[in-house]
Amino acid sequence: xxxxxxxxxxxxxxxxxxxxxxxxxxxxxxxxxxxxxxxxxxxxxxxxxxxxxxxxxxxxxxxxxxxxxxxxxxxxxxxxxxxxxxxxxxxxxxxxxxxxxxxxxxxxxxxxxxxxxxxxxxxxxxxxxxxxxxxxxxxxxxxxxxxxxxxxxxxxxxxxxxxxxxxxxxxxxxxxxxxxxxxxxxxxxxxxxxxxxxxxxxxxxxxxxxxxxxxxxxxxxxxxxxxxxxxxxxxxxxxxxxxxxxxxxxxxxxxxxxxxxxxxxxxxxxxxxxxxxxxxxxxxxxxxxxxxxxxxxxxxxxxxxxxxxxxxxxxxxxxxxxxxxxxxxxxxxxxxxxxxxxxxxxxxxxxxxxxxxxxxxxxxxxxxxxxxxxxxxxxxxxxxxxxxxxxxxxxxxxxxxxxxxxxxxxxxxxxxxxxxxxxxxxxxxxxxxxxxxxxxxxxxxxxxxxx
Ligand code: UD1
Ligand code: MG
Numbered sequence: 001x002x003x004x005x006x007x008x009x010x011x012x013x014x015x016x017x018x019x020x021x022x023x024x025x026x027x028x029x030x031x032x033x034x035x036x037x038x039x040x041x042x043x044x045x046x047x048x049x050x051x052x053x054x055x056x057x058x059x060x061x062x063x064x065x066x067x068x069x070x071x072x073x074x075x076x077x078x079x080x081x082x083x084x085x086x087x088x089x090x091x092x093x094x095x096x097x098x099x100x101x102x103x104x105x106x107x108x109x110x111x112x113x114x115x116x117x118x119x120x121x122x123x124x125x126x127x128x129x130x131x132x133x134x135x136x137x138x139x140x141x142x143x144x145x146x147x148x149x150x151x152x153x154x155x156x157x158x159x160x161x162x163x164x165x166x167x168x169x170x171x172x173x174x175x176x177x178x179x180x181x182x183x184x185x186x187x188x189x190x191x192x193x194x195x196x197x198x199x200x201x202x203x204x205x206x207x208x209x210x211x212x213x214x215x216x217x218x219x220x221x222x223x224x225x226x227x228x229x230x231x232x233x234x235x236x237x238x239x240x241x242x243x244x245x246x247x248x249x250x251x252x253x254x255x256x257x258x259x260x261x262x263x264x265x266x267x268x269x270x271x272x273x274x275x276x277x278x279x280x281x282x283x284x285x286x287x288x289x290x291x292x293x294x295x296x297x298x299x300x301x302x303x304x305x306x307x308x309x310x311x312x313x314x315x316x317x318x319x320x321x322x323x324x325x326x327x328x329x330x331x332x333x334x335x336x337x338x339x340x341x342x343x344x345x346x347x348x349x350x351x352x353x354x355x356x357x358x359x360x361x362x363x364x365x366x367x368x369x370x371x372x373x374x375x376x377x378x379x380x381x382x383x384x385x386x387x388x389x390x391x392x393x394x395x396x397x398x399x400x401x402x403x404x405x406x407x408x409x410x411x412x413x414x415x416x417x418x419x420x421x422x423x424x425x426x427x428x429x430x431x432x433x434x435x436x437x438x439x440x441x442x443x444x445x446x447x448x449x450x451x
Pocket of ligand 2: 228230
C-alpha cells in the first residue's frame with residue numbers, strides 16, 4: 001500500500017468475565033463471525049504485512065480461530081494478564097523481526113475497518129513516532145482520556161488515574177495505535193507499572209515517544225467503529241451497527257431489500273445482480289446468492305449457494321451444504337441440508353431433502369421426505385434428472401431414483417428405481433361398493449332402538 005512493512009499485533013488475551021459465558025470473549029459472534037475474525041479481516045494483509053495474535057493461556061480455541069481467519073498469523077501466549085503493554089511484549093519475537101509500522105489492535109473491537117488502519121498508519125510515513133486512534137465518546141466512563149495541548153497529544157490518562165478535570169474530557173483512546181517500528185521496541189521496554197492498577201499500560205507510550213523527541217498525533221474516528229465489547233449488551237449494540245453497515249452495503253451493491261431493517265446478514269454474505277430479498281430473512285454465515293435470485297419472506301439460510309434466478313421460500317430453511325442450481329425452486333416449509341438441487345429442479349412444499357442430490361429438472365412432490373438417518377449414520381439419496389417424486393413419499397436412503405423415473409404418491413421407496421421406471425411402494429387400494437351406505441344405515445338403526 002505505502003510500500004512500508006507492517007506488523008499488526010492483535011491483543012486477544014482478555015478474560016471476558018463480564019460476558020458471563022464459557023466462550024472466550026473474542027469468539028462471540030457479530031454478523032456470523034467472531035469478534036476476533038472481524039478484526040483480523042480488517043488488519044493489513046499482503047506483501048510486507050505480518051500478523052501476530054496474543055492469546056491467553058489455555059485459549060487454544062482462540063488460537064485456532066485466529067489461524068482459521070489468517071493462516072499466516074503468529075500466535076503468542078501471554079501467560080499472565082499484566083496489562084496491554086505487557087500483552088504486546090508477549091509478541092516480542094515478532095517485534096524483534098523489525099518493521100516500518102507497528103499496529104496494535106484489540107481483539108474485542110470488531111467494527112474497526114481496514115481504511116481506519118490505513119488512516120492511522122499515514123502519519124508514520126510523514127515522520128510521526130506514534131499515532132493514536134481517538135474518538136468522541138457519548139459517555140467516556142472507563143476509557144483512557146486523550147489529554148491534549150492544542151493539537152498535540154501529551155498523555156493518555158486511564159479512568160482510574162484521571163483527575164476530575166481529566167475525567168471531563170470526552171476525547172478518548174480507542175486502543176488502536178500505530179508506532180514507528182524503528183522505535184517501538186525501545187519504547188515498549190521502558191513502560192513500567194507504576195499506576196493505580198499496577199499494570200503495564202500501553203498508553204504510557206505517549207510520554208516516552210515524546211521524550212525521545214518524536215511527534216505523537218491523534219487520528220479521530222467515529223465511536224461506532226471502536227466500540228470495545230465487554231458485555232452482552234455491547235455485543236448486541238455492535239451487532240446493530242454491523243447489520244446497518246451490511247444492509248447499506250447490500251443496497252449500494254444493488255440488492256433490493258424491501259424492508260432492510262428486518263433482514264439479517266453475515267459479514268460474508270455475497271449477492272449477484274438484481275437479487276430481491278423480501279422481509280424477515282436471516283442469512284447465516286457462508287451464503288452466496290446468484291444473479292436474479294429471489295429470497296422470499298421468512299427464510300433462513302446458512303452455508304448455502306443459491307444459483308442465478310433461483311427462488312427460495314417463503315418459509316424455507318436452507319441448512320449447511322445446500323446448493324441450488326440456476327432457476328431451482330425451494331418453496332414453503334421445505335428444509336434442505338447437504339443437498340445439491342440442480343438447475344430447474346423444484347422442491348415446492350413441505351419437504352425434507354437431506355444428504356441428497358436432485359438432478360436437473362426433477363420435481364419433488366409435496367410432503368416428500370428423505371429418510372437419511374438411522375440413528376447412527378447418514379446415507380445418500382440420489383434423484384436423477386427429470387425424475388418425478390409423487391407427493392408424500394418417503395425415500396429411505398441409501399437409495400437411487402433413476403433419471404426420468406416416476407414415484408407413485410405415498411410410496412415408501414427402499415430399493416433403487418431404474419431410469420424411466422415407475423415405482424409404487426404402498427398398500428394397494430381396495431373399494432367396497434355401497435359399504436358406506438350400509439354402515440350408516442346399520443348405525444342409525446341401532447341408535448334409534450336405544451332411544
Ligand atoms: C484500554 C486502554 C484505554 C482505552 C480502552 C479502549 C490501556 C491501558 N487502556 O482500556 O485507554 O480507552 O482500552 O477500549 O491500554 N489485553 C491483553 N492482555 C492484558 C490486558 C489486556 O491481551 O494483559 C487485551 C484485552 O483482551 C483487550 C485489550 O487488550 O482486547 C484491552 O484490554 P482491556 O482490559 O479491555 O483495556 P481497557 O481497560 O478497556
Ligand atoms: Mg476494554
